[in-house]
Amino acid sequence: MTAAPPPVTAGGTKPMLAVRGVKTFYGNIMALKGVDVDVHRGEIVTLIGSNGAGKSTLMMTIFGQPRAREGQIVYDGRDITKMPTHEIAQLKIAQSPEGRRIFPRMTVFENLQMGASVDGFGHFDEDLLKVFDLFPRLKERINQRGGTLSGGEQQMLAIGRALMSRPRLLMLDEPSLGLAPLIVKQIFDAIRELNRAEGLTVFLVEQNAFHALKLAHRGYVLVNGLVTMTGAGRELLERPEVRAAYLEGGKH
Numbered sequence: 229m230t231a232a233p234p235p236v237t238a239g240g241t242k243p244m245l246a247v248r249g250v251k252t253f254y255g256n257i258m259a260l261k262g263v264d265v266d267v268h269r270g271e272i273v274t275l276i277g278s279n280g281a282g283k284s285t286l287m288m289t290i291f292g293q294p295r296a297r298e299g300q301i302v303y304d305g306r307d308i309t310k311m312p313t314h315e316i317a318q319l320k321i322a323q324s325p326e327g328r329r330i331f332p333r334m335t336v337f338e339n340l341q342m343g344a345s346v347d348g349f350g351h352f353d354e355d356l357l358k359v360f361d362l363f364p365r366l367k368e369r370i371n372q373r374g375g376t377l378s379g380g381e382q383q384m385l386a387i388g389r390a391l392m393s394r395p396r397l398l399m400l401d402e403p404s405l406g407l408a409p410l411i412v413k414q415i416f417d418a419i420r421e422l423n424r425a426e427g428l429t430v431f432l433v434e435q436n437a438f439h440a441l442k443l444a445h446r447g448y449v450l451v452n453g454l455v456t457m458t459g460a461g462r463e464l465l466e467r468p469e470v471r472a473a474y475l476e477g478g479k480h
Contacts, residue, residue, distance in 0.1 A: 241268065241269075242305065243266040243267055243268050243302075244267055244268055244269045244303065244304055244396075244397060244429055245265070245266070245267040245290070245301075245302070245303050245397060245429075245431065246265075246266055246300075246301070246302045246303075247263055247264060247265040247266075247286070247290065247299070247300075247301050248264055248299055248300045248301075248302070249262050249263075249264065249298060249299035249300065250262070250263045250264075250286070250289060250296045250298070250299035250300070250301065251263075251296065251297050251298040251299055252282075252285055252286075252289045252294055252295075252296055252297060253294070253297050254285075254294070258453060259282050259285045259453055260282050260285055260286055260289065260296075260453045261452070261453040261454050262298075262299065262454065263282075263286055263299070263450070263453070263454070263455055264455060265286070265448055265455065267397070267429060267431050268429075269427075269429055270423070270427045270429055271429055271430070271445045271446060272419065272420075272423050272429075272430040272432060272443055272444045272445050272461075273430070273431050273432065273444055273445065273446050273447065273448070274431075274432040274433070274434055274440040274441060274443065274444035274446075274447045274448070274461065275431070275432070275433045275434070275447070275448045275450055276434055276435070276437040276440055276441065276447060276448070276449055276450070276464075276470075276474060277435075277449060277450035277451060278435070278451075278473075278474070279435065281450045281451055281452060281453070282450055282452070282453040283401075283402075283433040283434075283435075283450055284326050284401055284402070284433060285453075286433070286450070287323065287325075287326075287399055287401045287431075287433050288325075289301070290308075290316075290321075290399065290431075291313055291316055291317075291321070291323055291399075292308070292310075292311060292312060292313040292316055293313055295309075295310065296309055303316075303319060303321065303397070304319065304396075306319070317346055317393070318346065320393075320394065320395050320396040320397065321395060321396070321397045321399065322343075322346075322390035322391070322393045322395035322397070322398050322399065323390065323399045323400075323401070324383075324386045324387050324389075324390045324398070324399070324400045324401065324403065325386070325401050326401040326402045326405065326433075329386065330374040330375075330377075330382055330385050330386055330389065331374055332373065332374045332375025333373060333374070333375065334373065334374055335370065335371050335372060335373055335374070336366050336369050336370050336371070336372055336374060336377070336385055337370050337371065339374050339385055339388075339389050340356060340359060340366075340385075340388055340389055340392050341392075342389060343388070343389035343390060343391070343392030343393050344356075344392040344393065346392075346393035347392070347393050347394045351394065352392075355391065355392050355394065356392070358391070359388040359391055359392065362388070362391075362418050362421070362422070363384040363385075363387075363388055363418065365380075365381055365384060366381070366384055366385060366388055369381060379406055379407055379411075380407050380408065380411035380414070380415075383403055383407060383411070383415060384414075384415070384418075386403075387400065387403065387415070387418070387419075391422075395428070396428075396429060397429045397430075397431065398422070398428055398429070398430050398431070399430075399431045399432075399433075400419070400430065400431070400432045400433065401433045402433060402434060402435060403415050403416075403419075403432070403434070404416070404434065404435075404436045404439060405435065412436065412439060413439075416439050416443050419432070419443060420443055432444065437465075437470065437474035437475055438465070438474075438475055440461075441461040441462070441464050441465040441470075442461065442462070442465065443461065444461035445460065445461060446458070446459065446460055446461060447459065447460075447461045447464045449464065449470065457469075457470070
């Protein structure tokens with residue numbers, strides 16, 4: 229099935245990332261049922277939804293594992309739907325996956341080296357200083373093995389490793405998962421600063437709807453593999469149905 233080409237917005241600008249009619253299966257089970265998402269250059273866009281809604285599946289499908297069975301994924305004007313994952317990474321898309329997935333036996337420094345290898349180490353020292361400026365804790369732990377770090381430090385390392393590849397699009401999957409509120413604030417402040425100072429485009433998948441929608445320019449709500457709502461982050465934050473479903477009955 230051939231999907232329609234990505235639309236042009238009223239301002240005449242195509243999205244940096246356009247997901248069109250994407251259906252993804254695990255065996256015979258349809259996890260994504262025709263998802264449409266746009267991420268424009270310089271935006272923070274968040275995808276919220278309950279556990280099992282298909283958020284991480286969409287993130288992984290964009291990166292080619294699993295493959296979309298139907299639909300189209302276009303990044304920067306290129307159809308990447310069937311492109312191998314390693315080639316997608318070379319297009320300046322970086323992913324910090326759910327569960328962090330750092331290299332536990334490698335030191336903080338070695339993990340960051342792994343991230344920089346995608347960019348060919350061309351700006352290693354400069355980028356290392358940026359990561360340490362963003363996450364000073366990593367500088368303190370530079371020679372410590374990744375597996376011995378706290379959960380929050382591992383999350384900082386996962387984001388730092390992604391940044392070392394100099395991405396134009398940073399995809400973050402559940403960066404707040406299992407972290408203390410203070411650490412969550414540090415992580416979200418860092419994402420906001422990257423977007424503000426460098427114009428980094430961010431696609432954020434989150435269960436923590438309150439923090440994600442406060443941070444994002446725009447948001448999508450995913451329910452059982454389908455997008456059910458979209459709008460400005462603050463606008464979605466005020467929607468009664470969003471507050472009832474994702475913000476503990478609107479107590480925030």
